[in-house]
Amino acid sequence: MNKDSQLSGNEDPGDTRPILIIPYMWIGDFVRNHTVVRILKERWPNRPVDLLTTPLCAPLVDYMPGVRRGIIWDLPRSRLAVTRQLGLARLLRERNYGTALVLPRTWKAAIAPALAGIPERVGFVGEFRFGLINRWRWGEKRLPRFIDKNAALAQPDGAPLPPEWPVPQLQVPAEEIVRWRQANGLSAGAAVALAPGSVGASKRWTDYPEAARLLAAQGLEVWVVGGPAEKGLAQEIVAAGGPGVRDLTGTDLRNGVLAMAAAGVAISNDSGLMHIAAALGTPTMGIFGPTDPYLWAPLNGLAATVRQDKSVLSCQPCQSTICRMNDHRCMRDIAASEVVAIAQRVLSETRARAST
Numbered sequence: 001m002n003k004d005s006q007l008s009g010n011e012d013p014g015d016t017r018p019i020l021i022i023p024y025m026w027i028g029d030f031v032r033n034h035t036v037v038r039i040l041k042e043r044w045p046n047r048p049v050d051l052l053t054t055p056l057c058a059p060l061v062d063y064m065p066g067v068r069r070g071i072i073w074d075l076p077r078s079r080l081a082v083t084r085q086l087g088l089a090r091l092l093r094e095r096n097y098g099t100a101l102v103l104p105r106t107w108k109a110a111i112a113p114a115l116a117g118i119p120e121r122v123g124f125v126g127e128f129r130f131g132l133i134n135r136w137r138w139g140e141k142r143l144p145r146f147i148d149k150n151a152a153l154a155q156p157d158g159a160p161l162p163p164e165w166p167v168p169q170l171q172v173p174a175e176e177i178v179r180w181r182q183a184n185g186l187s188a189g190a191a192v193a194l195a196p197g198s199v200g201a202s203k204r205w206t207d208y209p210e211a212a213r214l215l216a217a218q219g220l221e222v223w224v225v226g227g228p229a230e231k232g233l234a235q236e237i238v239a240a241g242g243p244g245v246r247d248l249t250g251t252d253l254r255n256g257v258l259a260m261a262a263a264g265v266a267i268s269n270d271s272g273l274m275h276i277a278a279a280l281g282t283p284t285m286g287i288f289g290p291t292d293p294y295l296w297a298p299l300n301g302l303a304a305t306v307r308q309d310k311s312v313l314s315c316q317p318c319q320s321t322i323c324r325m326n327d328h329r330c331m332r333d334i335a336a337s338e339v340v341a342i343a344q345r346v347l348s349e350t351r352a353r354a355s356t
Contacts, residue, residue, distance in 0.1 A: 017098030018048040018068065020118065022109050024150075026199065027253070027272025028296075030057045031279050032147050034064050034168035035299060036101065039154040041066040042166070050095070052088075059254035060276070063170040071095075080108060089115035102133060103150050105140070122153055145295050167299045168279040172261040180258040184248065190264035190351075191221040192343055193282075195273035196237065197230040202290045202322055202331070203270045208233070210336035211267070212241030215343065223248045225259045225266075225273060265303065265346045267339060270296055278302060283346045285339070289330035292317040303346045308333040 019040055023033040033051065040049050048068040051061055061070035073088045075081055085108075092100075093116040100113035105126030113121050114132040123133040124140040137157065143149045151165050181188065192215050196208040212222050222245040224234040234247040248259050260266055260277040266284045268274035270291045277284040278298035285304040286297055293305050308330055317330075 013044075013046065015044065015098065016046050016048075018050055018095060019044070020071070020092065020095070020097045020100045020113065021049065021051050022100060022102045022104065022113065023051060023053075024104055025054050025057060027057060027060075028275040029146070030060055031168050031170070031272065031275040032150065032299070033103070034067075034170070034279065035147060035151050035165050036103070036154045037064060037066050038166035038169070039151055040101075043154070047098070050097075056253055059252065059257060060170065062254075063172055063257060065169055065171055075108065085111045086115065088112040092116035092118065101153050103153060107132070124149070124153070147299060165299055167301075168275070170257065170261075170276065170279040172258065172280065177258060177262045180255075181262060184246075186223075186246070186262075187221060189221060190347060191223055191262065192347075193223045193225050193259050193263035193266045193268075193277070194237065195225050195260075195266065195268035195271055195277075196233045197226040197273070198269040198271040200290075200320075200322070202320055205269055205287045205289070205331050205334060205339075207334065207336040207339070208267075209237045209240030211339050212237045212245045214336060214340040216241045216244035218340075218344070220244070220347075222246070223259055223263065225249065225256050227251065227253075227256070264350060265343050267343060274298065283350055285342060285346065287331070287334060287339070288317075289334075290317055290320055304342045306334060306339060306342065 021033060021036055023030055037049050049066060050068050051070050053061055053070040053072055054074050055072055058070050058072050061067050075084055089112045092112055097118045099120040100118045102110045102113060102121060102123035105124055107127040107129055110123060110129045110132035120135055121133050122135040124137045137153060140149050143152060147165060148161055194208055194212060196204060198204050215222050222241055224237050224247050226249045228251055230249045234249045238245045238247050256273055257276055260273060260282050261280045263282055266277035266282050268277060268284065269287050274284060274286050275298050278300040283303035285306055286302045287306045297305065
C-alpha cells in the first residue's frame with residue numbers, strides 16, 4: 001500500500017487501520033461531524049472510525065451509527081495544556097491510527113496527532129501547522145458552508161463537492177425512550193420540546209413563555225430542554241405555562257437527546273439541540289434571526305424554518321452573537337401565536353403520516 005494514497009482517491013480495500021476525527025466540539029458542530037463519519041465509512045467500510053470528544057458531547061457518540069468509539073479527552077480552550085496534550089498523544093499512539101482528520105484549523109488541534117506519530121494527518125492550511133499536518137488541503141475559503149469545509153476533508157484531495165452530503169443520523173433505541181419517559185414520570189402522549197437556549201443572546205427567541213402557555217392551553221404536554229445555563233429560562237417558561245409544562249433541563253446531554261427523540265415536535269433556536277432533534281428525525285422547527293439558515297440549518301431539513309417576515313431588516317443576517325441594531329426585531333417580531341400555529345400543523349401532519 002502506498003502510504004501517500006490514503007486520502008488521495010486510491011482506495012485500498014485491505015486497509016483496516018482505524019481513522020480518528022478531531023472535530024469541533026460545539027454540540028451542533030459535533031452532530032454535523034456524523035456527515036464526515038458517513039463519508040469515511042462509505043469509502044472504507046473496513047476501517048473503524050473514532051471521534052475525539054469532550055465529556056459534554058460524549059453521549060452523542062453512543063447514538064451515531066458507524067462510530068466505533070469516542071475518545072473522551074477534555075483539552076482546555078484557553079491554554080495549551082502540555083500535560084494533557086502529551087497524555088492524549090500517548091493514548092492515540094496505543095490505538096494505532098492510520099489517519100487523523102483534523103477539522104479545526106487551530107495549531108492546538110493538531111499537536112496530539114503529530115506527537116502520536118499518526119502517519120497521515122489531514123487538515124487545511126492554517127496557524128503555521130507545518131510539521132503537525134502532513135497532508136495539506138487548500139481552498140477552504142472557497143467552500144461556502146461550515147459543513148462543506150469539514151466534509152471535504154473526508155473526500156479525495158481535489159474531489160468536487162457532491163450535490164448533497166450524507167445527512168447526520170442519531171439513532172436512539174425505542175426501549176431507551178420508554179425507560180426515560182417512565183423515569184421522568186412522563187406520559188406516552190405527544191409532547192412539544194422547547195429549546196430556548198443558544199450560544200449567543202441574539203439567537204434566542206424571547207417569546208417561549210407565551211408559546212408554552214398557548215401550547216399547554218391546547219392540552220399538549222410541553223418540555224423545556226437545555227443545559228444548566230437554561231435553568232432560569234426554564235423556570236420562567238414553566239411559570240408562564242402552568243402545570244402542563246415541565247422543566248427537563250440538566251447537566252447530562254443524554255437527557256436532552258432522549259427528550260428530543262421522544263418529542264412529537266421540537267421548537268428550537270439555532271442551537272445544538274436543533275441539530276440533535278433534526279438528526280434524530282424529530283419534526284423540528286428552527287427559529288432564525290441573526291443567522292442564515294443556508295449556512296447553519298441542519299442538513300437533515302426542518303419541518304419549518306421560522307423567520308420574521310413583517311419587514312426587511314438591512315442588518316439581517318448579521319451573524320453576531322449580540323444584537324447591535326434594530327432592537328432585536330429579527331426575533332422580537334416573531335409572534336408566539338405564529339409559532340404555535342406552525343407547531344400544531346406539524347403535529348397534525350405527523351399524526352396523518354403515522355395513520356397511513
